[in-house]
Amino acid sequence: GIQVEQSPPDLILQEGANSTLRCNFSDSVNNLQWFHQNPWGQLINLFYIPSGTKQNGRLSATTVATERYSLLYISSSQTTDSGVYFCAVGGSNYKLTFGKGTLLTVNP
Amino acid sequence: DTGVSQDPRHKITKRGQNVTFRCDPISEHNRLYWYRQTLGQGPEFLTYFQNEAQLEKSRLLSDRFSAERPKGSFSTLEIQRTEQGDSAMYLCASSVKRDWQFFGPGTRLTVL
Numbered sequence: 052g053i054q055v056e057q058s059p060p061d062l063i064l065q066e067g068a069n070s071t072l073r074c075n076f077s078d079s080v081n082n083l084q085w086f087h088q089n090p091w092g093q094l095i096n097l098f099y100i101p102s103g104t105k106q107n108g109r110l111s112a113t114t115v116a117t118e119r120y121s122l123l124y125i126s127s128s129q130t131t132d133s134g135v136y137f138c139a140v141g142g143s144n145y146k147l148t149f150g151k152g153t154l155l156t157v158n159p
Numbered sequence: 160d161t162g163v164s165q166d167p168r169h170k171i172t173k174r175g176q177n178v179t180f181r182c183d184p185i186s187e188h189n190r191l192y193w194y195r196q197t198l199g200q201g202p203e204f205l206t207y208f209q210n211e212a213q214l215e216k217s218r219l220l221s222d223r224f225s226a227e228r229p230k231g232s233f234s235t236l237e238i239q240r241t242e243q244g245d246s247a248m249y250l251c252a253s254s255v256k257r258d259w260q261f262f263g264p265g266t267r268l269t270v271l
Contacts, residue, residue, distance in 0.1 A: 137201050145190065
């Protein structure tokens with residue numbers, strides 16, 4: 052099956068800093084989603100981005116499908132951005148394969 | 160649209176008991192997925208329905224696990240003879256075609 056690797060595993064920032072999270076995957080994909088998991092366990096959709104670039108406020112994402120990676124950018128981070136960020140990919144079948152996540156801590 | 164809902168949100172049970180979880184997908188989403196997440200890990204795929212048909216089951220889904228989606232609407236996931244290793248967050252998601260999967264809040268199972 053598809054392998055998904057996320058880096059870094061942990062990231063600590065001061066409020067206002069920018070960050071880049073990376074997701075590498077091992078095969079071609081039809082679906083790639085970025086999620087933020089809040090402290091209660093809810094997975095919040097950030098982006099559906101199997102290719103290209105999208106922006107939503109302070110967040111943006113880029114997927115280079117031919118090179119099998121995706122990047123999530125967080126600008127001007129806030130304490131409420133803290134949590135685990137997951138990348139998940141789907142291949143020719145329908146299931147999502149998740150990475151192990153990046154734990155982001157934003158300190159005031 | 161209301162989101163994906165799951166019930167119960169928390170379940171504590173004793174080893175050997177049976178438990179059943181329910182998932183209500185976003186209306187008109189014909190695809191429904193179950194995942195399991197253990198502490199410190201990403202969610203792992205368990206099974207997938209298109210309408211009422213169960214099209215794929217993971218090897219993680221032992222014989223003690225069964226899932227149904229009668230009439231292609233809500234789904235139930237039953238675990239028989241629970242074991243301590245079944246303790247996890249059980250997540251349900253729904254989608255239209257191969258599009259965004261939207262996740263519910265999850266059911267956190269603790270097996271004592």
